[in-house]
Amino acid sequence: MSLSTIRINPGDTSSLDHFPKLVVGGPENEFVQPAPLRVRLLCELIGTCLFIFFGAGCAAKGHDLLTVSLAHALVTVWLVYVFGPVSGGHFNAGATIAFAVNGKMKIVEIIGYLVSQAIGALIGGALLLALYGSDNTLGTPALSPGVTVWRGFLIEFICTTILSFVIFFTTSYNTQKEAAIPIGLVVFSSFLLGADRDGSALNPWRWLGPAVFSHTYKSEAWIYTVGPIGGFLLGYVLFRIYKAIWNWNADNQFHRM
Template sequence: MSLSAIRINPTDAVSSEPYTKLSSDNLDNGFVQPPPLRVRLICELVGTCLFIFFGAGCATKTDNLLTVSAAHALVTVWLVYVFGPVSGGHFNAGATIAFAFDGKMKIIEVFGYLIAQAAGALLSGALLLALYGTGTTLGTPGLQPKVTVMHGFAIEFLCTIVLSFVICFTTAYNKHKEAAFPIGLVVFSSFLLGADRDGAALNPWRWLGPAVASGTYHSEAWIYAVGPIGGFLVGYILFRLYKWSWNFNRNTQFLQV
């Protein structure tokens, strides 16, 4: 058995084609097969790069809360709309790890996605450095004065719980193109809440790309990895509990006389 055939959750039904062919009604658009892994990895690399480039780039230019929040929300909407039907539109290590726990990804896909996202983050940092030069943090998230590490962690953790739940909820009922707008609104709300407190990364790569390029490292940087990844996992668990409570009567029929 090849590595590409091994699934995270072996008890789940294995689908030979987890990604559908891109089509629009009866229109022949030239896409004759589901997107292969190489194409999905390119989408994750490019999508992660663009999310950080536009989001961190805007944060580099201004500290206006509304502007920075809108920039991250808008880029999220069109990235999920464009790349969501192809790669799932993760662009976030937390999202990929959560979907891995869901058993919807093969092991090689999980590692491939994480590597592609990391490469996209570093590429975005290089582009920001070329655009803005040295002498700036390039929009690297960081704690503001009087904001404690635990407060920053709470913002990252709680906001990504909500984001994770909304992603699971909307994609369970809708296509990615339909889910793009509510996901973008959650990003907008989260940045309004936390961008002026801890930078509101909500994504390990959102910190990594600008931090590496600008050489901005802090002892509290761990909150931008642990918070979002932990939040995505808890949000996924909450969605599974919600789904279980929805189907509770059906799941317990065997107990009824």
């Protein structure tokens, strides 16, 4: 048995093949097979890099709340729209871990996605260093004066819980392209709420890439990893509860009484 066939959740009997497939082999394009893993990993690497480059890049220019929020929302929309049909458009360790718990990713995919995203985040941070120089924080999220660690954590945790629920909700009914706008709007709302409070990462890589190349390490930085990952997992749990409520009558032997 190879890693490429091992489920993260052996008890899930649903299909492993959950990634969207482009229409291939037709006269309108020259793609002769569904996207292989190497292509999906490349999309995750590029997508994460660009999310860091444009999102953190705009944050590095100043603290205009509307500009920073809009920048992250817009880059989310077009990245999900472009790469979503190929790789699923995660670009976020929290999203990948939540999909892994969902039981529809193979172990090799989980590891590959996380490694590709990390590399993309570091490349994005390096590009920002080249663009802004070493005397800039490169848009690294940080707590504003007067904002406690736990308040910062709650911003990350609550916003990513909502984001996770919306991602699972919208992609269960729609394609990634159709889900791109509502996902982007949640990102926009979340950054409007928290960008001037804790810097709003909503994504461990959004913190890591800029932090590594700006040497911005602080003791409270754990909130930008634990908060988003915990939020994505809770959002997934809430979505499963929602599905259970939806399907309750289908499994209830007394539903016809």
